[in-house]
Every structure is written in C-alpha cells, then in structure tokens.
Amino acid sequence: MNRNLLELLAAIFVTAFFVYLFGEARGYAGQSKVMPVAVTGLAVALSLAWGAQCSVALVKGGGAAGTGPAPFDLRRLAIVAVAVVVYALGIGTLGYFTSTIIMLPALSISLGYRNWLVAILVTLGFAAVLYAVFRLLLSVPLPAETLFGMVG
Template sequence: MAVEPDQAQGNVVRPLERLATSLAVALIGGVIIWDGARQTGESAYFPIAVGGAMVALSAITIAKLDRATRFSDEAPLAKGFAGLVMLGLFIWLAGHVGFLTSSLLLIPAMALLGGDRNVLRMTIGTIAFVGLAYLVFNLALSQPLPAELIFGD
C-alpha cells in the first residue's frame, strides 16, 4: 500500500537513490580497506575494520531494497552526498593536518549540514570528541596519533 504525500511526513526516498548512496558508501569503504591494507602491523586494524563495516552495512542496505518509494526522515539525496564529500575531505585533511585538527572542522560542519544551529552544543560536542579521541588513542590504547597541525605532538 503506497503512502500518499499528504499523509506522510519526511522526504521521498526512491530505491535508486538508496542504491546510489549505498554503492557510494561501499566504494568509500573499499578505498579505506585498500588504504588500510597498505599500512603495516597494528595501524592497519582500524581502517580495515571501518571500511569493512561500511561495505557490510551497505550490502545489508542493498539486500533490503525493494521497488517501493517510501517517505522517510532520512536526509535528501543531495545532503547525503554532501556528507560523503565532507567525509572524503575529512579523510584527506586528516592525512595532511592530523585527525584531531581535521575533527575540529568536520564535526561542526556535519552538525550544520544536519540542521543543528546551536553553537554551544556544537562547540561542546566537538571539544568532547577531540578530547575523548586523544584520551582513547594516547592513554587507553597507547597509540599516539601522528603529528597534528594545531596540537603539535
């Protein structure tokens, strides 16, 4: 039974849009796996795990596709691809200026893309993420991150 536009709220998500997005995420995951496989030792574990999860979750999404057009609270396709472009930029920046430094830019940008306009919440969230990432890698895992543009190290 199809849902009429006046009876539903959200964006129209067509199967081809969902397929395109899933394939793009799987492709990015494949690139991350490929790049991780070029790393040596323990530094390869994280990118291979993240890339593998991206490919696996995309495959699950593709397997669950049907022909029906659905209303959803998902972001429109243009915003989804904008988020993927931002993620690619983040990955590129992380290699050049450092993970923590690029996180200072990506997290607020993604929040703005998602519609958040509360500057205080974005600032606290960004600082909390960067602080926790630093603590997890340097203290809990004893794996310091590569040198950062802002933070030094």
C-alpha cells in the first residue's frame, strides 16, 4: 500500500482515539482534568496536522513510497502475531514453560528455520536457564504447568 495513504489512515485512527480520550478527560473533576484535557486536546490537533501533511503529500506525490523502514512480508507478520497471541493464551492454560517449549521451535520452524535438532536443543537449554532463574532463584509464582503437573 502507498505509504502516504497508510499514514493518512493511521492519522485518522489516532485522531479518533484521542478525540475519544478528550471526551473522557472533559468529564474529570476540578484540577484533575487540566492536564488530561490539555494533553488530549493537543494530541487531537497534532494528529489532524499529521493527517493534513499526509493528504498534501498524497495529492503532490501520488503513489510516492516515501522514506521509512524496509517493507516486510505480511504473511510472516501474521504468523508472528498469531503465535504471540496463542503463546500468551497458552501461558494461562498450559503454563509458562510448556507454552515456551512449544512456541519456540514451532515459531522458528514455521518461519523457515530448518535445523530441528538445534531448535529443540536450544529450546530445552533456554527453558532450563529460565527455570533456574525465575523458579529456583527468583521464586516467581508462574501459572501452573498443566502437562508437567500431570507427569508429576
């Protein structure tokens, strides 16, 4: 997609977001509303300015790509996004270490990493280090491990 158009859409979304927050801030009482109203009001003005800049650039440059970070593969981004959401959901249900042991090799291999053995060895080693640090050393009460719990 044209970068200027993408930025214009983002500017519209950001404007709507800050307009909503501005409305919320106006409902606060007394001194509590001074800063929120000032900040969200300024943000609305700035996002409108950003949108105007993008519109002008779109009219002037048409399909110009503009400068910015290198493009990326949307399919890969979708894989990463789904994996991260499933991973976070998995922590609550399967436990942190079980989810990590599944996510780490699954994500790397689904994105094109082909050395299974290294992926599995690195995963186990990494999980062991995390277990030592967060469970044994820091005693962080992580969510219960369903699978490991069944093993005992």
